[in-house]
Amino acid sequence: MSRIAYVNGRYIPHAEAGVSIDDRGFQFADSVYEVCEVIGGRLVDERRHMARLQRSLDRLAMARPLTERAMAVVMRETIRRNRVTDGVVYVQVSRGQMRRDFPFPPDGTPASLVVTARNNDLAKIEARAAKGVAVVTMPDERWRHVDIKSVALLPNVLAKQAAREQGAQEAWLVDAKGYVTEGASSTAWIVTRDGVLVTRPLKGDILPGVTRSVVLDLVAKQGLRFEERAFTVDEAYAAREAFITSASQSVMPVTQIDGRPVGNGAPGLTASGLRRDYHSQAEFT
């Protein structure tokens, strides 16, 4: 079955879909995005993803391409046309197209909207979760506005590539003081030897992960001990458990950091439990 992409008002075969070379997303990474999980053909945590999209747009003074209601229809239609049952839907909004020039285009220039959707190999993701993944640490070399979900992801790309070249699945980015900020495309968590869950607070130096916020609700509901604070790489080495969260993989146990086993080297009970329970806390629409 051929894939279909939505581009600026039209559903087009994926292979033929494209935006102008004058698109601000292509020219300047002047573009924001969201990735939302799909399960059983339904969107997971759509409300929180759409709220974050609005926040990203507001932060960059970017216009909405469609109303929220119309965008919800386009997302569902893209899911339907691609026969996605379990996977992700990807939404990207750019500041539109204009002859290449740094300042914003004139008011009224329509924003660009691209929506794609694809199925995930669930068996492969589950096999990965059963084993846990390896992460490697490296300096966080990103710009200062990483709380905006923009497509300016080159440092993330380089970090992820370096991780893959070292046989790891994710890079954990580390600030100048030796504290982990987040993964290249995920939120970083540890569970201390005393059983306290730790993740970095939202102070502008990490993306406010939607999965992070849902896990925090779950943690509160289950009465787990929790601290929202930065943790160092050494603390992570000494942790009982570690895991990462993101919309495309929910809660993924981390079993190795920089080649050292985390805890006993197997996925921990806390991470596995949160993974098992995640979708009971998530919102399906």
Ligand code: PLP
């Ligand atoms: N941090 C970064 C840098 C990301 O790119 C992502 C997801 O792509 C996340 C965290 C996790 O965010 P979410 O849980 O909303 O997918």
